[in-house]
Amino acid sequence: MSTKKMTRRDFLKYAGLASGAAVAASVMGTLPAAAAEATEKPSLFQFPHIQKKEFEGVIVRMLAISGANYDELYKIIPEWEEQTGAKVEFVFKGDGFQTDKRLVQDFAAGTVDYDVCWDHSSFFSQYVKADGLEPLENWFSDEELADFIPRLVDATRRDGHLWVIPRHFDIxxxxxxxxxxxxxxxxxxxxxxxxxxxxxxxxxxxxxxxxxxxxxxxxxxxxxxxxxxxxxxxxxxxxxxxxxxxxxxxxxxxxxxxxxxxxxxxxxxxxxxxxxxxxxxxxxxxxxxxxxxxxxxxxxxxxxxxxxxxxxxxxxxxxxxxxxxxAGHHGFSITKASQNKPAAASLIKWLTSVKGNELEAKLGFLVARQSVWEKIIVEAETSTDPLAKKRLELALLQAQEDFKTPxxxxxxxxxxxxxxxxxxxxxxxxxxxxxxxxxxxxxxxxxxxxxxxxxxxx
Amino acid sequence: MATISVTKSPARARVFEISADEAKRLPWLLLTPGLVALAVVVAFPMFYSFYLSFTNYDLTRPTTEFVGLYNYIKLFSNATFWQAFGRTVLFMTLAVNLEFLIGLAIAQLMAKALLGRGLLRTVLMMPMMFAPVLVGFQFKWFFNDQVGLVNNLLFTLTGQPHIIPWLVQVPLGFISILVAEVWMGTPFMVIILEAGILSLPTEPFEAAEVDGASGWQKFRHLTFPMIGPFIYTAMAIRSLDLARVYDVVSIMTGGGPGTRTELIWTYVYRLAFTGHDYATGSAMSYVTVIVSFLFTFFLFRNVIRSRWEGRE
Structure with missing residues (x-):
């Protein structure tokens, strides 16, 4: 059997061709399916305040919590990008304490170059004191907030303003x-x-x-x-x-x-x-x-x-x-330094939407919207876990009656x-x-x- | 006119001519990059933190006011600070002396070893290769009350379950962090002291041998005084290291529980970096640094004195 020695350049050339072919094949294979899905399934993007491509070319920079199951929510961002024409860029991801530290330092140094930031009911007062956050009542109407558990929304109202839109909580x-x-x-x-x-x-x-x-x-x-x-x-x-x-x-x-x-x-x-x-x-x-x-x-x-x-x-x-x-809850805020506040508000609405909450509820988070709770409690009735329904009902009761932040x-x-x-x-x-x-x-x-x-x- | 010649190669020599004034300025010119770097990374942070110690600076507050000596005055009536300070001095004294005694014994034995000295040195240096944070985690696990090595070892030896909360009880918590620090710092002592012992001249020892001196007498009257400068140098360096001990303690106990193992730097960290009270933290740091400086000055004065006595 004759053998031919392959040079490094040849190897790279063939490897490049092979990987290119693989990428092309995968794209060819998925495109029709994706297109079919797009035509068959109506978009879950249901917010009347968003017009098609209204943020074309805008880049929304975001500082986000990461780890555990927190990143799963970010998988719905591409759909928002597709609808609005904007792009989301993560400037930092870390656990809660790392993110808090970064926020405190950035607000103190005046080096905030992002529009949306992760926030927490126990931490947000520091950012308010540092004059780093944008009041949200101008960006979120009472109607839009009506579905959220009231105690969660009230937990981040101070000085006559609303500072955080709740995402999920724990008690x-x-x-x-x-x-x-x-x-x-x-x-x-x-x-x-x-x-x-x-x-x-x-x-x-x-x-x-x-x-x-x-x-x-x-x-x-x-x-x-x-x-x-x-x-x-x-x-x-x-x-x-x-x-x-x-x-x-x-x-x-x-x-x-x-x-x-x-x-x-x-x-x-x-x-x-x-x-x-x-x-x-x-x-x-x-x-x-x-x-x-x-x-x-x-x-x-x-x-x-x-x-x-x-x-x-x-x-x-x-x-x-x-x-x-x-108790405490996670959420999102808009920075005062943001240059793209309308797009930032739109992104937060998307992340804390029914769709976002449903996704997080499936991961086990206690989410902020009451309509989602009603749905998951009904679903829990058929669960094989004997505590599934009781757990959810108890958590909702506590959120509505016992929720107390520091x-x-x-x-x-x-x-x-x-x-x-x-x-x-x-x-x-x-x-x-x-x-x-x-x-x-x-x-x-x-x-x-x-x-x-x-x-x-x- | 002064001339400076710069030779690039034997074949191509180039001569630059500069004036006497320029020759005077040249060293400063060459020193400038280093001085600028020092000013930026050492002098500025030092002076800035010194300034902060006279303010009410808080990371989350947009405005900062000058408060004069308020932070220093409060400091002198802060019992927790002085307890932490006293505990740090005790920790440093015990750790340095234990490291010195154990290090001297090992160095003396190693100096006598004829075989395997290189291997011994390598093995001994291993604790120095670990990051202090890792040493902290390692000893935290050793002394864990539920799954720790020490309690399990006691169970194996005695057949009785021992749930001794090493990192909680007084004085076990303090002893636990001391053991970790001594384990990490002793190899440094061994290396310096062994170098000192091996560098000693042989003639005084031969003369003592002829005079019938015992091993202890040779050690007491020859080795020990002659390695004095090495002892002081090693102790000064370790004292400075220990005066700023933080990593191991932070990982093992965090200065707690309560204030049972609180040392000065765990307290400063809790105040400044967790509590955002950089002003008080800076004031504490300066008081500590000044005391450390005095301590080091005392040690180095002894080093110089012992060298002087050595010449006599």
């Missing part, structure tokens, strides 16, 4: 093990929760009654929601810290008592969201507050020992007779930064709850004074 509910306790034991108050958690703790079986994420904003947020249920507030109307009230002390004492009783894992002060979710999935926790977002992970038998062995319940109430409901001020995260190490000290018994919260309140007051809340300059 926590009680996750409890059905093999360790009955539905009749589900606590209605945080006092009952505390006693139940102690009762369910079984060191011999390696079971802890409960747990909380034990650091950073995760801990401050949990404290916030227990304290508000107990009737407390973080601030009074003059923005003076009031979390060292009896309600705050009661909430902090509950954390400390649970830890001292061994009802929580000893390393809980180092836990963040992923740690607590893994602990529950590992089967070592009886009952605790968790975000809905982890549901599919818990129900996956290959990753979770509690698949099919847990149920969900509304967050307990406190002495204030209100349910806990620390205070809508830029100082929430800096305040949390002061609060959480002191809460950790209280939990570990290094400081008495009243003294610890008094110290934290003094530091927060100083921070608020520096930020100009009391009219003083320092």
């Amino acid at each position: 926590s509910c009680m996750h409890y093990r059905t093999d360790l306790m009955g539905a009749d034991q589900v606590p209605e108050t945080w006092d009952q929760f505390k006693e139940l958690a102690k009762q369910l703790t079984d060191p011999a079986k390696g079971i802890y009654g409960t747990q909380f994420a034990g650091k950073e904003e995760a801990l401050s947020g949990r404290f916030y929601e227990v304290m508000t249920a107990e009737g407390g507030q973080l601030f009074n109307e003059k923005w003076e810290p009031t979390f060292n009230s009896p309600a705050g002390v009661k909430a902090a004492t509950m954390f400390a008592e649970l830890y001292a009783a061994g009802a929580m894992p000893p390393g809980m002060t180092s836990f963040v969201w992923e740690d607590v979710a893994k602990n529950f999935a590992a089967g070592i926790i009886a009952i605790y507050s968790e975000w809905y977002g982890w549901y599919s992970f818990f129900q996956d038998p290959s990753a979770s020992k509690v698949a099919g062995k847990f149920d969900l319940a509304r967050q307990p109430m406190g002495d204030g007779k209100i349910h806990s409901g620390w 205070p809508l001020i830029a100082e929430w995260l800096p305040m949390s930064n002061i609060l959480y190490p002191i809460l950790q000290q209280i939990i570990l018994g290094d400081v008495e709850p009243q003294k610890g919260l008094d110290d934290a309140a003094e530091q927060v007051r100083d921070m608020m004074a520096k930020a100009g809340y009391y009219g003083t300059g320092a």
